[in-house]
Amino acid sequence: MSVLKNDLLLRTLRGEKTERTPVWMMRQAGRYLPEYRVLREKYGFFERCQTPELACEITIQPVDIVGVDAAILFSDILVVPQAMGLEVQLIESKGPVLPDPIKTSNDLTRVRVPDVQETLGYVFDAIKLIKQELNDRVPLIGFAGAPWTLLCYMVQGKGSKTFDEAKAFCYTQPELAHQLLQMITDTTIAYLKAQVAAGADTVQIFDSWGGLLSKDDFENISLKYIRQIVAALKDEVPVIIFAKGAWYALEEMAATGAAGLGIDWCITPQMARQFAGTNVTLQGNFDPAKLLSPIPVIEREVKQMLKAFGPSHHVANLGHGILPNIPVDHAKAFVNTVKEYSHQ
């Protein structure tokens, strides 16, 4: 087995003290990069996901261009509903559309727990190629959506501010909802295990819509299933949970055995540490919109963030995905400030 030249992220996730804070950015392989936009012009979204050479090139772009300490697989959380049998359309300017969403028990017969090698083999091929091309420069992060967030799209059929139809599905047909959540969970465990087998060094679970739920609902509809996923993976690789907005469950999320917890900018590092306890690594939490500030403001605010988190148990990141209109120089200023300032 080969040895990573830069394993800052993995050591930080294991709770070790490191010479500086590792840094990466959610959606770092994305539209703010001109090099990505060139490929986006030429190939459709799923073509980019399903062609290992393209996924590999896109995944590695921010490592080369911005100098982040980890690569994250270029893919989308909705490849899982797709593998489970639902049609998913991804028109990037419009957001995702699932033309035949799940509304009834009859709809559920269209969904299956698939053989992930058969349906998602292209992801594992991409991971193998990325690992080869990365050549041990930095670790590779695999990922999947949390079952609740995937249910949101599978039931609502499209993006939403409130996902009220997805919630109503859970409130009015709880047995059906739990059956679907368990199917997503089983698929996700197999999917993430195969990502690890293919070479992913760590995995992140994205619960983008966790923060729409009350604390009780989050436990019942979301965390119950995330817990199963963490339990199945954590002895193989460090697992990061990012449940955006679900600050109220940091304590419970830390208790799952996750190595890292992502937080957004609406909670202070001090509060997050208080809720999450001392053992878990926190990841975040720069406001992505703040990368539109002048570079000196970015530098000042990044330093403040690093000071607030302290020198260990912290992975520097944004509190959500980088926005498409961020100048590349501003992204570099974010990354470089973390590298330089946390080293001191």
Next chain:
Amino acid sequence: MSVLKNDLLLRTLRGEKTERTPVWMMRQAGRYLPEYRVLREKYGFFERCQTPELACEITIQPVDIVGVDAAILFSDILVVPQAMGLEVQLIESKGPVLPDPIKTSNDLTRVRVPDVQETLGYVFDAIKLIKQELNDRVPLIGFAGAPWTLLCYMVQGKGSKTFDEAKAFCYTQPELAHQLLQMITDTTIAYLKAQVAAGADTVQIFDSWGGLLSKDDFENISLKYIRQIVAALKDEVPVIIFAKGAWYALEEMAATGAAGLGIDWCITPQMARQFAGTNVTLQGNFDPAKLLSPIPVIEREVKQMLKAFGPSHHVANLGHGILPNIPVDHAKAFVNTVKEYSHQ
């Protein structure tokens, strides 16, 4: 001066113990009511706001139909930017559009602190008519948007998930931003004072986008101005602040002297009480999407909410506006459960 027959809301906001918990719902005068939809078919949005007879009829509908303990003026927070000189289009299926938003110091010359009697007189006329028609059955709540939330629309020009352009405006042109925020604040103070003079018994400040800010930014960009508004109004009427998602500033909001603080369903009543302290009245926090549940589930969950808040210092409400697709019977179940259960 006449005496209200039902002053539960006002007494609860003053911190008095009452025979039961008062209840109203944000956006209670709205699209879930068939009687509202009839008027919506016939008249444009601003026609409904600007015609005192229509605003009065819409305001009183939920008092008659659903039996809430307070009426809230039918209007929109964007009448203030409009009075300040910006064009505002409100197409209800699309959300608001401000075709000429503020981007530069030159744009700011188009904005003024207006004479509110001249520009918003129709609101005060509506309030006088509503008070007459309510005939002291329940109190009338006046309202305005918080300066930060109004800036969001005035700069971004339309709704947004992130309001990144509004944030960028504040981060890159802070002097300009504070100048605009102060102008909005001055207008809002005059506007709310005139609402009170016309008969509003209490006022609520809606900071719908407060929760998009970090704690430091919330203090600097939002709370600083809300504080001025509360200070100017609180000796005349009880003031309620509803800064959706800004749970991290409950302590600071309580310290403004506001009588009530609105909270959403993502924070438990226990936590909110812990952060806000014992003196302030809390308002909320039922998940609006949960009103899509079967009525027995609504009843069970409302009882749980009431138990968690306890019998005093609580105004029962939703954690955000009622959704247009809520059956009227479900809204009634919410209101009736509060009335019956909290009385016991």
